């Protein structure tokens with residue numbers, strides 16, 4: 001699904017010397033590499049504060065702790081996402097409220113958010129799923145009207161732009177009150193282990209969060225709040241500093257590959273290709289930055305998706321089903337208040353979606369083999 005080795009070959013010198021430098025200086029935790037990376041990412045995103053931490057799941061949890069959410073507060077998020085999003089809500093004894101997604105963008109359904117709001121609702125967590133920004137204009141408007149926090153889960157969207165109706169463009173993860181991201185190796189900006197970060201433009205919240213990631217300490221050995229230990233290793237920061245200058249190029253390579261896939265699949269009666277913001281769907285993904293294709297995900301209709309998955313693995317083509325089970329049906333997150341008819345889209349998507357190999361090193365020959373194999377299977 002990803003080719004991290006191929007990508008490494010192009011940046012080997014810089015990565016190797018940066019890692020060696022960390023080892024020589026023995027500043028393994030919170031060393032200069034971490035601080036430099038933080039500043040460089042703040043600049044890239046045009047956000048006031050980046051707070052590095054240990055992984056994307058911690059980042060979400062810490063963002064919620066920083067906002068002071070209390071047990072029993074309801075937090076609305078998408079049914080169709082990776083479990084980390086709902087996991088931390090439950091872990092903090094907040095009440096997860098899962099809602100359906102939009103069948104075109106795969107992102108949280110704005111009407112479903114509106115319906116799910118109660119007097120106990122305190123926050124909305126949109127996920128920029130597969131690298132496409134959620135509908136932030138609408139989500140921010142709902143949040144404002146109901147006095148809710150918006151926590152963007154940007155683990156899959158780093159580097160993407162969100163283009164507002166009013167024409168302004170911002171990076172995903174800089175629009176809500178606070179955001180989280182992951183530097184897991186296969187993410188668009190991945191390190192060589194675990195890593196994550198929290199972003200916010202709110203000075204006070206940034207201060208609170210900087211203490212939470214470090215055992216609730218604001219002054220050494222004075223613990224003002226209950227915190228956690230969640231740090232980004234200096235070696236991981238060194239890898240991320242080597243990769244950040246290439247992030248836009250990496251995302252362009254993904255968009256190019258996505259366009260090549262879509263050029264072949266578009267209009268096929270058994271295949272629905274992913275869409276971007278609409279503008280790019282008319283021209284090309286490459287000329288737009290609304291979708292950074294963490295995953296390239298097709299819907300296979302009136303055909304057998306599971307048989308296609310088996311066929312592709314027989315042909316040596318990696319693929320993935322993200323996600324095979326809706327969160328509201330997972331044992332850990334079942335809730336008797338849920339009604340199946342409220343999850344019609346997610347229930348359908350889990351039967352139809354298939355994600356194809358997507359990374360920065362895909363070549364034309366690979367894309368040709370993958371697309372031909374799929375077309376042959378679904379038309380037979």
Ligand SMILES: *Cc1c(COP(=O)(O)O)cnc(C)c1O
Nearest residue numbers: 055056057082084155156182184
């Ligand atoms: C990867 C991911 C996370 C979790 O990140 P980790 O670094 O693996 O903890 C959270 N949310 C989404 C949507 C993700 O894709």
